[in-house]
Amino acid sequence: MARETFPARLLRKVCLSDSAQCYHFEFELVDRPAFDYKAGQFLSAVAVDGNGKSQTRAYSIASAPHANRFDLCVNRVEGGFFSNYLADLAEGAIIQIHGPHGHFVLHHPPVDAIFVATGTGIAPMRAFTQALFPPSGEDHSGGRHIWCVYGTRHESELYYREYFEQVAAAHPNFHYITTLSRAPQQWTGHRGYVQQYVGKIVEERQAAQPSLSPATTTPPADATPQFDIYTYICGLNNMVSEVRNLLTEHGWDKKQVVFERYD
Numbered sequence: 141m142a143r144e145t146f147p148a149r150l151l152r153k154v155c156l157s158d159s160a161q162c163y164h165f166e167f168e169l170v171d172r173p174a175f176d177y178k179a180g181q182f183l184s185a186v187a188v189d190g191n192g193k194s195q196t197r198a199y200s201i202a203s204a205p206h207a208n209r210f211d212l213c214v215n216r217v218e219g220g221f222f223s224n225y226l227a228d229l230a231e232g233a234i235i236q237i238h239g240p241h242g243h244f245v246l247h248h249p250p251v252d253a254i255f256v257a258t259g260t261g262i263a264p265m266r267a268f269t270q271a272l273f274p275p276s277g278e279d280h281s282g283g284r285h286i287w288c289v290y291g292t293r294h295e296s297e298l299y300y301r302e303y304f305e306q307v308a309a310a311h312p313n314f315h316y317i318t319t320l321s322r323a324p325q326q327w328t329g330h331r332g333y334v335q336q337y338v339g340k341i342v343e344e345r346q347a348a349q350p351s352l353s354p355a356t357t358t359p360p361a362d363a364t365p366q367f368d369i370y371t372y373i374c375g376l377n378n379m380v381s382e383v384r385n386l387l388t389e390h391g392w393d394k395k396q397v398v399f400e401r402y403d
């Protein structure tokens with residue numbers, strides 16, 4: 141049975157990268173005063189394709205909850221239906237959605253965290269970051285260290301770069317690390333894949349505080365373990381698997397690694 145959908149109006153659309161055809165969207169629910177979701181969750185968007193068939197796709201919400209509004213970050217996929225449907229929307233257009241869905245949410249109370257994203261996988265990391273460091277208001281990070289490791293092919297695909305740089309400048313416990321897999325010669329920043337930098341963070345953190353083990357305590361078998369750090373990974377399956385494997389090699393428990401796969 142089809143789920144009940146509700147309408148959302150596109151208020152603002154901004155092209156984040158012309159070469160990658162990636163867009164930032166700001167929506168508001170048409171007839172609901174609030175959208176009750178947790179930072180990191182996704183929604184399902186529903187539309188009818190050219191053959192009259194109803195299509196549904198998942199999109200991470202790219203903003204922390206604020207009234208009845210939400211942001212999305214979507215890039216065109218060549219030959220794909222839904223990404224192009226969204227990318228072609230004009231401001232004022234109405235889409236149908238249901239949700240929120242998913243368990244890609246931050247653990248509470250806050251502990252250290254590594255956010256790992258590639259491409260539009262940065263969407264839920266933006267939501268997390270807005271939730272931890274609201275632009276005006278109380279800092280919810282509890283002073284814990286947050287590393288956001290973001291990998292793309294080209295510099296022009298570092299979506300929301302200015303926002304993350306501003307948060308890093310304002311909060312010494314927020315560390316924004318970018319890396320390009322196809323950097324031009326003149327690029328002076330990091331090169332290569334996110335895995336390398338995640339490994340470095342884990343090793344340096346362990347070396348700086350040898351008392352920190354991946355898990356602070358060994359809990360009884362029936363209790364929820366308390367960890368002093370979690371990693372949140374979002375993007376395409378290959379990258380997610382590689383980062384998970386790397387953390388396993390570093391002795392991390394599976395429960396310390398939370399992930400969302402886009403494919």
Ligand SMILES: Cc1cc2nc3c(=O)[nH]c(=O)nc-3n(C[C@H](O)[C@H](O)[C@H](O)COP(=O)(O)OP(=O)(O)OC[C@H]3O[C@@H](n4cnc5c(N)ncnc54)[C@H](O)[C@@H]3O)c2cc1C
Pocket residue numbers: 182197198199200201213214215217218219220221222223224260261263400401402403
């Ligand atoms: C939980 C979840 C959250 C997601 N959040 C986002 C998001 O925030 N932003 C976003 O842009 N996408 C996101 N996606 C991916 C999104 O749901 C669609 O898969 C994507 O927009 C392509 O849909 P389409 O209809 O255009 O292409 P389709 O017609 O479904 O697929 C066309 C072809 O492209 C391939 N493909 C599908 N998705 C991708 C992709 N992401 N990259 C490269 N190739 C792909 C397919 O295998 C297929 O061969 C998310 C997926 C999941 C499961």
